[in-house]
Amino acid sequence: MQLLGEPTGNKIWTRKHLLGLEDLSPWEIRTILNEAERMLPNSRPGSPKLNDLAGRMVVNLFYEPSTRTRVSFAQAARRLGADVTDFSSSGSSVSKGESFIDTARNIEALGMDFAVVRHAVPGTPHLLSHHIQSGIVNAGDGAHEHPTQALLDILTIRQRLGRVEGLTVGLVGDIAHSRVARSNIHGLKKLGARVIVCGPPTLIPREVIEMGVEVNYSLDSILNELDVVNVLRIQFERQRGGLFPSIREYYRLFGVTAERMARAKPSLLLLAPGPINRGVELTPEVADGPNSAILDQVANGLGIRMAVLSLLAQAEANARLRNS
Numbered sequence: 001m002q003l004l005g006e007p008t009g010n011k012i013w014t015r016k017h018l019l020g021l022e023d024l025s026p027w028e029i030r031t032i033l034n035e036a037e038r039m040l041p042n043s044r045p046g047s048p049k050l051n052d053l054a055g056r057m058v059v060n061l062f063y064e065p066s067t068r069t070r071v072s073f074a075q076a077a078r079r080l081g082a083d084v085t086d087f088s089s090s091g092s093s094v095s096k097g098e099s100f101i102d103t104a105r106n107i108e109a110l111g112m113d114f115a116v117v118r119h120a121v122p123g124t125p126h127l128l129s130h131h132i133q134s135g136i137v138n139a140g141d142g143a144h145e146h147p148t149q150a151l152l153d154i155l156t157i158r159q160r161l162g163r164v165e166g167l168t169v170g171l172v173g174d175i176a177h178s179r180v181a182r183s184n185i186h187g188l189k190k191l192g193a194r195v196i197v198c199g200p201p202t203l204i205p206r207e208v209i210e211m212g213v214e215v216n217y218s219l220d221s222i223l224n225e226l227d228v229v230n231v232l233r234i235q236f237e238r239q240r241g242g243l244f245p246s247i248r249e250y251y252r253l254f255g256v257t258a259e260r261m262a263r264a265k266p267s268l269l270l271l272a273p274g275p276i277n278r279g280v281e282l283t284p285e286v287a288d289g290p291n292s293a294i295l296d297q298v299a300n301g302l303g304i305r306m307a308v309l310s311l312l313a314q315a316e317a318n319a320r321l322r323n324s
């Protein structure tokens with residue numbers, strides 16, 4: 001019996017869902033990164049399509065706004081030969097009171113094989129995995145995890161700086177409400193990076209400190225130690241207000257400006273998950289400047305999402321072979 005997909009050594013990918021980076025082993029993270037690099041040349045329109053998901057249906061089940069993640073998953077699935085359906089809660093029977101689980105089960109009855117789930121409530125993709133047969137990818141659950149964002153951040157670091165192990169990565173901003181921060185911490189630490197979280201004390205909760213990161217409340221004092229700075233957005237939509245005096249004050253202390261960049265390592269890699277608020281977390285000249293890899297991150301997201309969908313499909317095919 002031949003099993004599909006043996007990216008490294010004699011291990012095979014067995015996971016049916018990607019719910020977060022907390023559960024993944026370093027080998028699994030590296031496997032996704034390697035697969036993504038292999039798939040990137042096939043990620044663009046005009047390049048040869050792959051057929052890893054031929055005859056399969058991927059559904060974007062989005063209950064929160066999205067630009068990059070949604071378009072990227074749809075394009076990634078199409079590049080693998082899948083049929084893609086985009087569901088958004090607004091304009092659907094959710095407004096008639098249909099529950100999340102019922103909605104997903106009905107869409108599965110229409111042929112869904114993989115659900116890409118974004119929801120404001122932490123743990124929603126995990127809950128769904130107990131109620132449907134489809135493979136599930138977490139595309140952001142509240143302030144909990146956003147695994148494919150962290151994977152594309154880490155891939156960008158590896159591409160630009162040649163490694164992850166031993167690098168010092170600063171996660172700056174609204175750590176408390178950021179799923180990107182949590183997934184980055186899990187992924188970066190598993191690959192051997194040193195992680196410093198930095199922001200106003202009111203935006204760095206104890207629970208994150210307990211994840212084994214260093215904490216610093218002064219960007220200026222850590223700036224010259226950083227190899228990478230990942231600038232996280234203030235998640236106003238998840239805050240009840242009053243967590244820092246004003247946007248101006250925040251910008252003065254934590255804004256990534258050209259003046260601050262001049263005091264950092266010349267090779268400092270600047271990442272931001274987007275959407276970016278120019279003039280709040282970083283200035284336009286920094287966002288568009290030579291250290292910025294913001295658009296590379298977006299492009300790398302295609303490779304990561306192709307890799308994840310393909311690996312989940314391989315796990316499912318392997319499980320079927322094993323049971324036959």
Ligand code: ASP
Nearest residue numbers: 140146180233273274275
């Ligand atoms: N797009 C990312 C997310 O959905 C980051 C952000 O919204 O700030 O979490």
